[in-house]
Amino acid sequence: MAINDVQKVLELDSGRAKELPLEEKIAVQKIEEDTIKSFEKRMAIVIPIKDEKIKLFEGVISGVPHECLIIAVSNSRRRRVDHFKMERDTLNQFCRFTRRRAFIIHQKDPKLAQALGEAGYSDLLGENGRVRDGKAEGMLAAMLIAMIMKKQYVGFIDADNYFPGAVWEYARCYASGFAMSKSPYTMVRILWHYKPKISRVVYFKKWGRVSQVTNRCLNSLISAKTGFESEVIKTGNAGEHAMTLRLARMLPYASGYAVEPQELISILEMFGGMLPAARSKALKHGVEIFQIETANPHIHEEKGKQHLKGMLSSGLGALYYSPLCAGETKKVIIDELQQQGAIGEGGEPPQPRIYPPLKKVDLEKFAEIIQENMTLYSLPEEKH
Amino acid sequence: MAINDVQKVLELDSGRAKELPLEEKIAVQKIEEDTIKSFEKRMAIVIPIKDEKIKLFEGVISGVPHECLIIAVSNSRRRRVDHFKMERDTLNQFCRFTRRRAFIIHQKDPKLAQALGEAGYSDLLGENGRVRDGKAEGMLAAMLIAMIMKKQYVGFIDADNYFPGAVWEYARCYASGFAMSKSPYTMVRILWHYKPKISRVVYFKKWGRVSQVTNRCLNSLISAKTGFESEVIKTGNAGEHAMTLRLARMLPYASGYAVEPQELISILEMFGGMLPAARSKALKHGVEIFQIETANPHIHEEKGKQHLKGMLSSGLGALYYSPLCAGETKKVIIDELQQQGAIGEGGEPPQPRIYPPLKKVDLEKFAEIIQENMTLYSLPEEKH
Numbered sequence: 001m002a003i004n005d006v007q008k009v010l011e012l013d014s015g016r017a018k019e020l021p022l023e024e025k026i027a028v029q030k031i032e033e034d035t036i037k038s039f040e041k042r043m044a045i046v047i048p049i050k051d052e053k054i055k056l057f058e059g060v061i062s063g064v065p066h067e068c069l070i071i072a073v074s075n076s077r078r079r080r081v082d083h084f085k086m087e088r089d090t091l092n093q094f095c096r097f098t099r100r101r102a103f104i105i106h107q108k109d110p111k112l113a114q115a116l117g118e119a120g121y122s123d124l125l126g127e128n129g130r131v132r133d134g135k136a137e138g139m140l141a142a143m144l145i146a147m148i149m150k151k152q153y154v155g156f157i158d159a160d161n162y163f164p165g166a167v168w169e170y171a172r173c174y175a176s177g178f179a180m181s182k183s184p185y186t187m188v189r190i191l192w193h194y195k196p197k198i199s200r201v202v203y204f205k206k207w208g209r210v211s212q213v214t215n216r217c218l219n220s221l222i223s224a225k226t227g228f229e230s231e232v233i234k235t236g237n238a239g240e241h242a243m244t245l246r247l248a249r250m251l252p253y254a255s256g257y258a259v260e261p262q263e264l265i266s267i268l269e270m271f272g273g274m275l276p277a278a279r280s281k282a283l284k285h286g287v288e289i290f291q292i293e294t295a296n297p298h299i300h301e302e303k304g305k306q307h308l309k310g311m312l313s314s315g316l317g318a319l320y321y322s323p324l325c326a327g328e329t330k331k332v333i334i335d336e337l338q339q340q341g342a343i344g345e346g347g348e349p350p351q352p353r354i355y356p357p358l359k360k361v362d363l364e365k366f367a368e369i370i371q372e373n374m375t376l377y378s379l380p381e382e383k384h
Numbered sequence: 385m386a387i388n389d390v391q392k393v394l395e396l397d398s399g400r401a402k403e404l405p406l407e408e409k410i411a412v413q414k415i416e417e418d419t420i421k422s423f424e425k426r427m428a429i430v431i432p433i434k435d436e437k438i439k440l441f442e443g444v445i446s447g448v449p450h451e452c453l454i455i456a457v458s459n460s461r462r463r464r465v466d467h468f469k470m471e472r473d474t475l476n477q478f479c480r481f482t483r484r485r486a487f488i489i490h491q492k493d494p495k496l497a498q499a500l501g502e503a504g505y506s507d508l509l510g511e512n513g514r515v516r517d518g519k520a521e522g523m524l525a526a527m528l529i530a531m532i533m534k535k536q537y538v539g540f541i542d543a544d545n546y547f548p549g550a551v552w553e554y555a556r557c558y559a560s561g562f563a564m565s566k567s568p569y570t571m572v573r574i575l576w577h578y579k580p581k582i583s584r585v586v587y588f589k590k591w592g593r594v595s596q597v598t599n600r601c602l603n604s605l606i607s608a609k610t611g612f613e614s615e616v617i618k619t620g621n622a623g624e625h626a627m628t629l630r631l632a633r634m635l636p637y638a639s640g641y642a643v644e645p646q647e648l649i650s651i652l653e654m655f656g657g658m659l660p661a662a663r664s665k666a667l668k669h670g671v672e673i674f675q676i677e678t679a680n681p682h683i684h685e686e687k688g689k690q691h692l693k694g695m696l697s698s699g700l701g702a703l704y705y706s707p708l709c710a711g712e713t714k715k716v717i718i719d720e721l722q723q724q725g726a727i728g729e730g731g732e733p734p735q736p737r738i739y740p741p742l743k744k745v746d747l748e749k750f751a752e753i754i755q756e757n758m759t760l761y762s763l764p765e766e767k768h
């Protein structure tokens with residue numbers, strides 16, 4: 001397993017020319033336009049949505065490179081105003097004008113629940129028989145859809161992004177990471193160049209507080225296990241990340257906001273050589289993790305302090321309950337959560353629900369049932 | 385002369401595929417990647433700089449597509465801290481890593497002044513024999529440099545932009561406009577999708593107040609002259625704009641912040657058919673103006689109220705003193721300026737200095753003198 005240190009985007013668009021002279025080749029890698037496009041073609045961009053402003057969603061889809069397949073999974077309200085319908089209409093019109101295809105489904109769609117159940121993955125279903133709430137849950141459904149759409153790569157982009165240009169760059173970074181990787185088991189995680197803090201004066205700070213703490217705890221875990229002080233993890237909470245589907249189908253996933261840190265934990269547990277591992281192809285090839293720093297800053301909707309606390313404690317919960325997490329790191333986690341007021345005296349972080357790897361799903365069965373409603377999910381709509 | 389109404393960017397990156405089916409062809413135009421790149425190759429992107437934060441400048445250059453030639457004209461301070469040196473070093477390193485060439489010059493460079501003087505364009509020089517202060521003055525020098533670098537297109541992008549992805553989109557819009565045009569005399573002006581107003585909550589408003597007023601006055605002028613109520617002008621103050629150099633060399637330019645509205649005024653005066661016109665090739669081909677609305681919002685440095693007032697009154701000054709401007713529009717202008725507190729009772733806007741068209745410059749002479757210091761201006765620096 002290899003975790004690459006942060007790599008920076010120097011040029012958003014490095015043009016056509018084929019070769020850099022040898023001299024700079026070691027430090028700087030140029031990914032050609034054709035290469036990027038060839039990876040984009042095999043990539044699904046998953047956009048989880050939940051009641052985001054429709055203008056934001058419209059901007060986000062306009063930034064997804066043409067060659068990528070958009071898969072939108074919405075958990076938006078449908079009562080009184082049908083937000084999902086608005087999202088679907090927006091995506092439909094976009095697809096019609098730009099001549100591309102996209103896929104959109106509601107997280108509570110009964111057919112989706114049926115397909116998951118019959119394909120052997122009822123883990124995602126709640127008591128009412130529908131897919132549970134949560135971003136992670138939507139992401140998992142979307143990954144299965146990417147698989148039945150025969151994609152090789154899946155990248156996630158949040159729907160609350162103000163900059164189509166940043167969205168575009170994320171997809172390029174994903175493609176670049178896959179292009180650089182030597183393993184079919186690859187993950188690319190985005191490090192935002194700046195996350196502007198919006199106050200009276202725009203102030204661009206390097207990391208959010210939640211990311212800082214999550215990274216520190218992840219690095220503490222790695223340091224404790226390896227005996228070497230490490231600061232290699234800089235993208236513990238990266239909502240913007242991508243995977244080869246060959247890697248994606250092997251990992252266990254955590255629910256809610258624990259999903260992104262848990263992916264790293266899962267990889268460390270399975271391929272980090274710190275725990276006894278089952279033999280697997282992935283182990284032979286090795287897993288590569290790329291952390292890529294964008295040229296664009298990241299501006300998204302501010303969701304308030306309570307949201308941040310929830311994010312922090314569920315993220316750290318994923319670490320806390322990992323078999324990799326020893327007493328030392330556990331103490332760091334508890335201290336941090338108490339300091340942030342996320343847990344009280346003697347408290348512990350919540351234990352995230354862990355979903356089994358997607359490889360147990362009967363994909364043919366899943367595809368067969370989804371196919372029955374495909375005309376509803378696939379855009380643009382056929383005209384009558 | 386044709387002023388096109390606003391056209392919107394639907395997709396930042398519309399990929400490779402060749403054709404849209406006929407049906408949508410009328411409303412939606414797809415500009416292929418290859419086409420865009422072929423225009424970018426022939427385009428210089430001019431970045432006027434004046435004491436902008438070096439991080440901002442670094443971001444802006446990272447967004448300029450690889451195929452474009454960057455021409456930076458700096459009027460930054462050189463006392464105590466040599467800002468120009470920092471800009472040059474930043475651009476130099478960027479060029480080295482990305483294997484591209486760029487041009488950078490200081491506005492007060494004595495060789496530049498000498499070249500302008502000897503080539504018959506001492507209009508730009510102040511009493512001390514150097515190029516005058518002002519963004520317009522830097523832009524004029526840069527256009528001449530674009531000409532001697534054998535470019536066909538020149539596009540302007542301000543150095544105070546927070547989003548490399550927006551910069552990238554501007555260059556693409558310029559290329560798209562030129563690709564759509566049927567005339568070699570073309571101008572492309574950018575309409576920002578949103579200009580976010582930064583306050584406690586981010587609020588994205590459609591236009592700045594200054595743009596609104598300038599557009600209203602320009603439209604009033606056109607309405608008065610044509611007898612038809614018009615709202616066609618939506619980009620009167622567009623700092624982000626581009627021209628074919630064949631058009632650029634024919635226009636008179638205004639100093640300071642009047643430069644962008646004056647370009648439209650100059651085109652209306654010369655090619656609008658409202659004044660007796662000299663015969664010219666451009667008149668035969670017709671001039672095409674494109675106004676393109678970006679998908680990205682625009683976030684730049686806030687420069688304060690005084691700056692806005694100055695911008696407003698010099699911009700409206702360009703209109704006010706045009707032979708096209710009749711009593712009715714003059715009154716609208718005076719009212720607006722008084723209402724904004726930019727002029728007092730009985731006041732008039734300042735009359736901008738008008739520079740003659742660049743076609744009078746002896747380009748060979750200009751090139752010859754600039755060439756003497758080319759190793760200073762051309763980046764990356766040669767290694768010794």
